[in-house]
Amino acid sequence: MPASDPHAVPTLAQQLTDAVGAAIAAAYPEQAGADPLIRPSDHADLQANAALALAKRVGANPREVATTVSEAIPGGSAVGHVEISGPGFLNLTLADEALWAQAEARRADPRLGVASSQAGVRTVIDYSGPNIAKEMHVGHIRSTVIGDCLVRVLTFLGSDVLKQNHLGDWGTQFGMLIQYITENPDQPWRHDEIDSVSHQPSTVSALDTLYREARKQFDADPAFADRSRQRVVALQAGDAQTLAVWREIVAESQFYFDRVYDRLGIQLSARDSRGESSYNDLLDDVATELTESGIAVTSDGALVVLSEEVTGPDGQPAALMVRKRDGGYGYDTTDLATLRYRITELGADRILYLVDSRQALHFRLLFEAARRAGWLTDDVQAVHVSFGSILGPDGKPFKTRSGETVRLMDLLDQAVAAAQTVVAEGAEAKGTALDQDTLQRIAEQAGIGAVKYADLSGSRVKDYVFDTERMTAFNGNTGVYLQYAHTRLTSILRRAAERGLHVPERAPALDGAALEPAERALILTADSLTDVLDAVADDLEPHRLAGFCYDLARAFTDFYEACPVLASPDPVRQRRLALVDLTRRTLAQGLELLGIAAPERM
Numbered sequence: 263m264p265a266s267d268p269h270a271v272p273t274l275a276q277q278l279t280d281a282v283g284a285a286i287a288a289a290y291p292e293q294a295g296a297d298p299l300i301r302p303s304d305h306a307d308l309q310a311n312a313a314l315a316l317a318k319r320v321g322a323n324p325r326e327v328a329t330t331v332s333e334a335i336p337g338g339s340a341v342g343h344v345e346i347s348g349p350g351f352l353n354l355t356l357a358d359e360a361l362w363a364q365a366e367a368r369r370a371d372p373r374l375g376v377a378s379s380q381a382g383v384r385t386v387i388d389y390s391g392p393n394i395a396k397e398m399h400v401g402h403i404r405s406t407v408i409g410d411c412l413v414r415v416l417t418f419l420g421s422d423v424l425k426q427n428h429l430g431d432w433g434t435q436f437g438m439l440i441q442y443i444t445e446n447p448d449q450p451w452r453h454d455e456i457d458s459v460s461h462q463p464s465t466v467s468a469l470d471t472l473y474r475e476a477r478k479q480f481d482a483d484p485a486f487a488d489r490s491r492q493r494v495v496a497l498q499a500g501d502a503q504t505l506a507v508w509r510e511i512v513a514e515s516q517f518y519f520d521r522v523y524d525r526l527g528i529q530l531s532a533r534d535s536r537g538e539s540s541y542n543d544l545l546d547d548v549a550t551e552l553t554e555s556g557i558a559v560t561s562d563g564a565l566v567v568l569s570e571e572v573t574g575p576d577g578q579p580a581a582l583m584v585r586k587r588d589g590g591y592g593y594d595t596t597d598l599a600t601l602r603y604r605i606t607e608l609g610a611d612r613i614l615y616l617v618d619s620r621q622a623l624h625f626r627l628l629f630e631a632a633r634r635a636g637w638l639t640d641d642v643q644a645v646h647v648s649f650g651s652i653l654g655p656d657g658k659p660f661k662t663r664s665g666e667t668v669r670l671m672d673l674l675d676q677a678v679a680a681a682q683t684v685v686a687e688g689a690e691a692k693g694t695a696l697d698q699d700t701l702q703r704i705a706e707q708a709g710i711g712a713v714k715y716a717d718l719s720g721s722r723v724k725d726y727v728f729d730t731e732r733m734t735a736f737n738g739n740t741g742v743y744l745q746y747a748h749t750r751l752t753s754i755l756r757r758a759a760e761r762g763l764h765v766p767e768r769a770p771a772l773d774g775a776a777l778e779p780a781e782r783a784l785i786l787t788a789d790s791l792t793d794v795l796d797a798v799a800d801d802l803e804p805h806r807l808a809g810f811c812y813d814l815a816r817a818f819t820d821f822y823e824a825c826p827v828l829a830s831p832d833p834v835r836q837r838r839l840a841l842v843d844l845t846r847r848t849l850a851q852g853l854e855l856l857g858i859a860a861p862e863r864m
């Protein structure tokens with residue numbers, strides 16, 4: 263953490279690390295710098311596990327070492343009380359005053375005291391990557407949603423984040439499509455036509471249908487096949503009329519992707535699109551460079567990079583295809599050019615690829631080649647941030663009944679419909695009437711939030727089942743549960759305001775009063791946001807942040823049951839209002855970083 267960061271409020275865990283670290287240095291000067299190993303504890307607020315390893319190194323009994331260290335903990339630290347347990351654990355109970363001061367310090371800062379730990383790091387992040395003239399499908403959800411969460415977290419932590427939407431916008435298949443479109447000008451596919459006259463759900467669905475028609479004609483009609491082949495040549499040669507149609511296909515596809523991003527609340531726009539085609543001019547040069555350095559070799563008339571690390575099932579080295587026998591370039595070459603560009607032109611310190619785990623070999627070979635070419639050095643980190651698949655109710659990769667891939671938008675509609683039922687039932691049970699508009703708005707927030715939370719709350723590499731009923735439940739580890747917790751927090755503050763009670767800018771000091779266990783747990787949980795975000799930045803696992811929000815919502819539920827807020831006398835009421843404020847802001851911040859709406863009412 264930069265020492266100059268004016269927002270940084272060290273976490274209680276960090277403060278205990280410092281205090282116990284100082285005690286170790288004082289008691290055993292030659293062991294100074296040893297990690298106190300502060301961990302969560304079942305018996306106290308936190309515990310220090312260092313004494314066991316320390317005992318071995320100084321040749322003493324662990325309980326004795328623990329006692330010596332505990333006696334050396336500097337006065338005035340956050341530690342209120344120490345107990346030695348088991349073979350030599352230090353059970354650490356925080357001082358009430360320290361906990362309370364911490365809550366107030368976080369509350370006083372607009373960033374909740376979170377340090378900008380990623381300042382100075384330039385991150386390039388490649389995510390979403392849909393293919394033009396094709397529907398976005400269930401496979402694109404994860405890249406888009408996980409990528410968006412990482413963008414939010416890393417940006418919040420001060421990284422300079424460059425978003426790159428690596429659209430699949432190039433390939434010989436577009437020759438056929440362009441030819442068909444040109445010969446059938448009456449077929450609707452542009453968004454103004456789609457929205458008014460067509461039964462197609464989107465521009466990309468219409469284009470996909472036209473592509474299938476083109477394919478049929480290509481197979482049945484040799485003259486059309488010939489014209490299509492010429493069209494590919496014209497496209498690659500940069501023929502103006504052909505390029506104009508291609509550009510329109512890209513723009514109309516982007517128009518639809520923007521709708522999806524907008525509905526999902528994804529921070530991607532056309533400005534972030536840098537499709538495969540934008541690297542075309544670099545491909546010859548990449549092939550030349552790799553040939554001259556001896557990394558790419560000719561094999562069967564094609565130019566390939568043979569891996570020195572990975573062999574295929576046939577015992578032969580796995581290969582990247584740099585140039586096909588027909589002279590054409592493909593996905594591998596584009597990714598080589600892209601990686602070189604991101605390092606040399608964009609100046610990335612860290613490059614993240616949000617792509618499903620089935621492409622693991624591709625990225626392994628890509629990074630190996632880039633290291634051998636000298637582009638990827640130890641100063642740059644390239645990571646394939648891989649993830650598993652979304653499964654259907656039958657536990658198999660999600661497909662429609664007719665065996666087709668599921669449209670992403672249809673999936674969102676399903677989740678919103680399920681959320682609408684749940685929200686309407688909830689309102690009825692509480693006796694609050696929601697008008698149709700409000701119900702729809704809340705259902706949209708809840709349904710989209712549910713989809714995102716289901717995607718973000720598990721470990722990335724695991725597959726998960728898309729089950730709208732489970733995802734939208736009010737109880738359990740769901741997005742809806744978190745959103746509902748947020749509405750309960752806002753409702754306390756609203757009811758307080760109605761009575762003329764406002765959240766104090768500075769809450770009254772404790773003055774010797776003790777905090778309730780539920781208050782302590784709530785403060786301790788809220789305090790860990792900084793550490794959680796740093797861990798997400800480190801291992802790129804958003805489920806840590808999801809888990810934090812869930813723990814916070816549960817700690818709040820416990821607090822709310824045990825500690826009356828509005829019904830307590832001052833100054834307790836004032837302090838509890840301050841805690842509600844801290845919790846609401848922390849939960850809202852967590853939800854925002856997950857990319858999930860934090861509604862005021864549900």
Ligand code: ARG
Nearest residue numbers: 388391392393428429430617
């Ligand atoms: N367009 C690809 C797909 O739909 C994803 C692109 C991933 N990014 C990359 N640099 N290869 O699967």
